Amino acid sequence: AQSVTQPDIHITVSEGASLELRCNYSYGATPYLFWYVQSPGQGLQLLLKYFSGDTLVQGIKGFEAEFKRSQSSFNLRKPSVHWSDAAEYFCAAVNNDMRFGAGTRLTVKP
Amino acid sequence: DSGVTQTPKHLITATGQRVTLRCSPRSGDLSVYWYQQSLDQGLQFLIQYYNGEERAKGNILERFSAQQFPDLHSELNLSSLELGDSALYFCASSVGTGDNEQFFGPGTRLTVL
Numbered sequence: 001a002q003s004v005t006q007p008d009i010h011i012t013v014s015e016g017a018s019l020e021l022r023c024n025y026s027y028g029a030t031p032y033l034f035w036y037v038q039s040p041g042q043g044l045q046l047l048l049k050y051f052s053g054d055t056l057v058q059g060i061k062g063f064e065a066e067f068k069r070s071q072s073s074f075n076l077r078k079p080s081v082h083w084s085d086a087a088e089y090f091c092a093a094v095n096n097d098m099r100f101g102a103g104t105r106l107t108v109k110p
Numbered sequence: 111d112s113g114v115t116q117t118p119k120h121l122i123t124a125t126g127q128r129v130t131l132r133c134s135p136r137s138g139d140l141s142v143y144w145y146q147q148s149l150d151q152g153l154q155f156l157i158q159y160y161n162g163e164e165r166a167k168g169n170i171l172e173r174f175s176a177q178q179f180p181d182l183h184s185e186l187n188l189s190s191l192e193l194g195d196s197a198l199y200f201c202a203s204s205v206g207t208g209d210n211e212q213f214f215g216p217g218t219r220l221t222v223l
Contacts, residue, residue, distance in 0.1 A: 034211075036214075042216065042217075043112065043114075043200060043214040043215055043216045043217055044200070044202075044214040045112070045214070046211060046212075046213075049211060090153060096166060097155050097158065097166045097168055098143070098155055098212065099155065100152065100153040100154075100155075101152075102152045103152065103153070
């Protein structure tokens with residue numbers, strides 16, 4: 001069955017530290033891949049997307065993600081986290097419909 | 111601001127009742143998607159409409175229905191409400207269908223008492 005997995009439910013990092021959020025997908029063919037961020041009480045905002053081509057994708061707010069076909073992964077990274085990055089992050093994949101991972105809640109320590 | 115609007119922002123109702131959630135897509139977008147976000151189920155795709163026609167169906171209960179009108183706004187109807195229907199309901203829109211980027215509205219928080 002098609003699915004998206006985010007293994008980490010909750011991650012805490014210190015402000016200024018680097019961040020990596022994991023995402024794995026299980027699809028017959030490579031789907032289109034997205035990362036969204038949701039701040040408390042807000043809707044979802046697209047950070048970045050991968051359709052094809054360069055496997056390192058740059059997004060907004062200093063985020064990037066790397067697509068690795070061999071690992072069926074699309075991990076999100078940021079070199080230096082800011083307190084305002086605290087939010088819930090969702091990985092999503094589209095084949096016929098959009099499926100979301102369970103989300104990873106990011107806490108940023110001062 | 112994504113350009114997608116949803117009304118109402120909050121809705122409190124009782125079990126057994128029926129409610130209608132409304133969504134206006136971004137100008138120019140033909141597709142509208144509905145999602146349910148709850149603590150136990152996460153973010154789940156319910157249904158998609160494209161230019162007035164149902165395009166894809168996800169985990170939508172038979173008690174729920176939706177439609178997209180000629181002006182492209184959409185309504186999600188939830189009937190015979192149960193406590194477990196309490197959730198955030200998001201609408202998203204995109205230009206086309208399938209791989210197009212989706213823009214999400216702020217959501218409607220439904221509380222069933």
